[in-house]
Amino acid sequence: MNRKLKTGNYNPSFPIKNLIMANVNREIKASHAVKFKEKLNEFNWLMPIIISKNGNVIEGHHRIQSAILLNQNTLPAYIVDWVNVSDAKEHLNCIIGLNNGSLNWSMLDYLKAYINFNADYSWVYNKYLIFKKNITIGNIINLYFNNNRSGFKFKKGQSKIVNIDYSDWFLNKLATLNIKHGKKKLQSYCVREFICLCRTHAKGNKKAVDYLFTKYDFMCKINHPALTSITEFKPILEMYLKEFKSK
Secondary structure (H helix, E strand, O other): OOOOOOOOEEEEEEEHHHOEOOOOOOOOOHHHHHHHHHHHHHHOOOOOEEEEOOOEEEEOHHHHHHHHHOOOOEEEEEEEOOOOOOOHHHHHHHHHHHHOOOOOOOHHHHHHHOOOOOHHHHHHHHHHHHHOOOOOHHHHHHHHHOHHHOHHHHHOOOOOOOOHHHHHHHHHHHHHHHHHHOOOOOOHHHHHHHHHHHHHOOOOOHHHHHHHHHHHHHHHHOOOHHHHOOOOHHHHHHHHHHHHHHO
């Protein structure tokens, strides 16, 4: 027997002044709002926003800002009554669920969204604030959460730090190396391979990883051609790891 799904009500002219923006949503980006403004100007309203019966916004924050830029007083809204927006986690889960397929949501957006609900996300976000000038958010998330294996869990706010002591130690060494040689030599895609190889092949063995860091430093000093080659970088590191194990 098929379950009857709940449906909401449509209001083509909901007053913008009665809307309550969600505190748990990602930050509004002016560039996104401008893009939506251009689309609204060209195509008009093809999709309503989604709100609760009290006007709490669930989906459509950027479109609301776009409507304001166009000096609109009302907009079309789809109103639902089964989402408990007074429960911040339920409200956030609903927002995330509606936007999981959106390319506009970055890994940083997902990380920030859950910092008040998951202590591990808060820890990693604080690390990002410290090291963001040197290490990309993708590599920081990968280091702490092993993200390339748990992307879905990460977007649901369910990831856990695998080894906080190792990750903190690794991040500090990586940042030091980056400060010493710069981002041109430590390309983000090669850093990603380095993190993965240290985790999967070196098994997080600090002595082995420390040896690989020494070799990475040496490669930077001599401007090794594999530094910026996604195909050559990993085999070189695997060779160095075999060298370490043979000793």
